[in-house]
Amino acid sequence: xxxxxxxxxxxxxxxxxxxxxxxxxxxxxxxxxxxxxxxxxxxxxxxxxxxxxxxxxxxxxxxxxxxxxxxxxxxxxxxxxxxxxxxxxxxxxxxxxxxxxxxxxxxxxxxxxxxxxxxxxxxxxxxxxxxxxxxxxxxxxxxxxxxxxxxxxxxxxxxxxxxxxxxxxxxxxxxxxxxxxxxxxxxxxxxxxxxxxxxxxxxxxxxxxxxxxxxxxxxxxxxxxxxxxxxxxxxxxxxxxxxxxxxxxxxxxxxxxxxxxxxxxxxxxxxxxxxxxxxxxxxxxxxxxxxxxxxxxxxxxxxxxxxxxxxxxxxxxxxxxxxxxxxxxxxxxxxxxxx
Numbered sequence: 001x002x003x004x005x006x007x008x009x010x011x012x013x014x015x016x017x018x019x020x021x022x023x024x025x026x027x028x029x030x031x032x033x034x035x036x037x038x039x040x041x042x043x044x045x046x047x048x049x050x051x052x053x054x055x056x057x058x059x060x061x062x063x064x065x066x067x068x069x070x071x072x073x074x075x076x077x078x079x080x081x082x083x084x085x086x087x088x089x090x091x092x093x094x095x096x097x098x099x100x101x102x103x104x105x106x107x108x109x110x111x112x113x114x115x116x117x118x119x120x121x122x123x124x125x126x127x128x129x130x131x132x133x134x135x136x137x138x139x140x141x142x143x144x145x146x147x148x149x150x151x152x153x154x155x156x157x158x159x160x161x162x163x164x165x166x167x168x169x170x171x172x173x174x175x176x177x178x179x180x181x182x183x184x185x186x187x188x189x190x191x192x193x194x195x196x197x198x199x200x201x202x203x204x205x206x207x208x209x210x211x212x213x214x215x216x217x218x219x220x221x222x223x224x225x226x227x228x229x230x231x232x233x234x235x236x237x238x239x240x241x242x243x244x245x246x247x248x249x250x251x252x253x254x255x256x257x258x259x260x261x262x263x264x265x266x267x268x269x270x271x272x273x274x275x276x277x278x279x280x281x282x283x284x285x286x287x288x289x290x291x292x293x294x295x296x297x298x299x300x301x302x303x304x305x306x307x308x309x310x311x312x313x314x315x316x317x318x319x320x321x322x323x324x325x326x327x328x329x330x331x332x333x334x335x336x337x338x339x
Contacts, residue, residue, distance in 0.1 A: 029053035032333065033292060033308045041297060042304035045284060045337060052306060052326070052335040056085070056093040062327035064128070064166075064276070065316035066117040071142055074316070074325050075117055076332055077101070079130060079183075082113040084145075087332065097138070097145040101183075102131020110185040116166035116276065116314065121173050126152065128164040130183025135164050135175065135204065153177070153204045156212060159195040166222050166276055166314070170229050175204040176213070178220035178234065201234060203252065213254045217245060222276040222314070225249075226298055227283050233260055235274035235287065242273040244287060246300070260285075260300045267291055276314030280321045288312035293326060293335070306335060 033052045037043075064077035064084075074087040075096060086096035102112035112131030120126050125138040127149070134154035140146035152175060154161055163183025168176050180199045184191040189199075201214040201223070214220065214234070222235035232254065234245045244261050247254035264274070270291035277287035283298030292308035293315060310329035317324055326333040 029055055029334070032328075032331075033306050033335075036305040036307055038305070039301065039303040042295060045295065046304065047338050050335065050337050052308070052333045054331050055334045056087050056332040057330055058093075059085075059330050059332070061111070061313070061329065062332050063115050063313045064117040065314050065325045065327050065332070066119070067316045067318050067323075067325055068119070068142065069319040070123070074332070075125070076314075076325075076327055077114045077117060077127075079111045079113040079115055082131065084114055084117065084127075093332075097147060099131075099147050100127060101129040103147060103149070104131070108185055111163075111183050115164070115183070116177075118167055118169065120169060120175075126167065126175070128167055128177065130163040130165075133161050133163055133183070135167060135177055152208075153202065153210045156196060156200065156202060156210050160193075162194055162196060162199065165220070168223050168225060168232075170225065173206050176223055176232065177202055177204070178223050180219045180221060180237070201254070205252075211252050213252075214247070214257070216257070221274060222287065224277050224279045224285070226279055226285075227281060233277060233279070233285065233287075235277060235289075237273040237275055239273060242268075242290065244274050244277075244289075244300075261294075261296065261302070262300075264290065271309065272311030272313075275312065276327075278315050278317050278324075280317060286315050286317070286324055288315060288326070293324070308333075 031051045059078040060080040063079050066075045082099045084097040084100040085093050087093050100114035114127040116128040118126050127136050129136050135152040136149035139148040139150050161179050162181045165178045165180050178201050181188040198215040201220045203211045217236045218238035219236050221237040225232050232247050236243050246260040248256045267290035272290050275288040279285050285296040287294045293306040295303045313327045315326045322338040324335040
């Protein structure tokens with residue numbers, strides 16, 4: 001009995017001496033969502049006891065999740081507040097970079113912050129900047145973030161982009177990005193400051209040349225290659241006709257555009273629409289969409305879903321592809337799929 005009391009007393013002293021951040025990491029996170037299993041192939045991707053944890057919350061609209069293995073941290077955008085946050089197991093959420101997407105001193109409306117985040121081949125942070133209406137690289141090391149940016153693309157044929165949303169690099173170092181109107185100040189497609197009449201998908205070649213790839217998707221959004229980089233998936237977050245499209249990659253062109261999945265209409269009315277997505281080394285696709293995260297195989301067959309109450313906007317895989325980090329409206333989630 002005395003030994004038990006001594007152990008209990010020591011435990012209480014340790015807890016009282018911990019900081020708030022340490023207490024958070026010592027305790028379990030709240031969980032959310034349910035896994036819907038549609039195909040047996042999901043069993044090798046998501047364990048039966050897999051759970052989605054709420055690891056950070058209190059945001060206006062979280063986006064652009066990016067796991068950085070070297071730093072053991074997650075970065076993500078809060079678009080309306082013009083801020084990039086970081087999350088670590090040890091310290092929880094912290095402000096990482098502000099301003100993140102709009103650096104002018106002239107006040108403006110709209111969603112001004114960064115959206116999609118990614119790394120280039122040299123490990124530099126690249127941001128889709130709504131307010132600055134450009135693709136940009138942070139001109140600072142990852143461990144010393146500074147709101148100083150180098151423009152990678154801000155115009156097409158002399159006209160300003162609208163608000164770059166999501167992006168991906170190929171192995172040759174070429175940057176592919178989408179440019180819907182969500183970050184414009186008002187009226188989106190009818191915004192008086194919109195200079196390009198369509199919403200495009202573009203490629204930035206290694207020499208800096210910006211090439212138009214697609215101008216027919218109403219709201220191009222998430223973008224990711226299938227393994228081998230011969231095919232690319234582009235999400236359309238158009239509320240009237242939400243879909244995921246698949247294109248063949250041929251040189252400087254995207255050809256043979258078709259639906260990657262053809263029954264999304266059955267999910268209308270659920271929160272969210274096709275937005276950010278990621279693809280693992282086996283070609284499994286993790287796509288934010290109506291009702292949560294949709295998990296497809298590379299042929300476009302739905303294997304299952306992580307069903308969530310709030311709309312999802314983007315996701316990121318850990319280096320071992322066992323964990324999926326999800327921006328989920330006011331929250332950020334960690335979905336431990338396998339151990």
